[in-house]
Ligand SMILES: Nc1ncnc2c1ncn2[C@@H]1O[C@H](COP(=O)(O)OP(=O)(O)OP(=O)(O)O)[C@@H](O)[C@H]1O
């Protein structure tokens with residue numbers, strides 16, 4: 072199969088994923104590349120409904136139910152958006168992917184991270200990104216950015232600081248375990264500097 076490039080953005084809430092994924096998408100598009108921008112949860116019609124359920128449903132959702140809802144969103148996104156784009160040879164830029172589940176449901180909800188990862192690998196027929204950009208940010212700065220940007224936290228953002236600390240540590244451990252797939256950036260750096268570092272790495276990948 073012809074294979075495009077699959078780039079994912081990961082990091083805590085407010086770390087700048089949407090900002091940077093939009094910038095790299097614009098940059099690649101200006102070069103005449105065909106870029107598909109997606110996100111999880113919510114990259115498909117079904118995903119939009121699942122996102123609403125996961126993030127805004129009032130009341131308790133059991134950790135395993137939550138993990139499976141994210142996996143269902145992912146299965147639909149990969150089958151109907153990402154794989155077809157990669158098969159056309161397009162570049163897919165995506166906010167969040169399976170590392171989010173390992174960090175949030177594995178470490179955050181204290182489920183077995185290997186099992187959580189395996190569920191996602193099953194859901195996606197084992198598709199892994201070519202590059203994952205981890206925007207690493209301390210929890211306090213992330214919270215302050217969200218406070219500036221919006222009025223209300225969603226169900227995951229509203230979790231206690233300890234939850235988000237576990238998520239951050241899990242991301243860093245994932246990056247350490249797969250240094251060739253991850254580019255870890257200090258997300259306190261200015262937007263333009265981060266964008267330049269990302270363009271540099273993506274250029275290398277495309278060369
Ligand atoms: N490097 C940066 N320095 C300062 N502020 C930033 C930086 N990057 C993004 N921001 C601001 O932080 C806020 C959150 O950014 P953004 O929405 O890109 O983060 P995100 O990781 O996609 O958030 P979420 O996980 O909640 O979707 C926005 O107000 C954005 O303008």
Ligand SMILES: Cc1cn([C@H]2C[C@H](O)[C@@H](COP(=O)(O)O)O2)c(=O)[nH]c1=O
Nearest residue numbers: 084111112141167168171172175227228
């Ligand atoms: C994919 C994925 C996401 N999450 C969490 C992380 C965030 O708190 C929300 C998504 O909100 P965003 O504004 O799009 O960042 O969901 C998760 O817990 N597990 C996952 O697999």
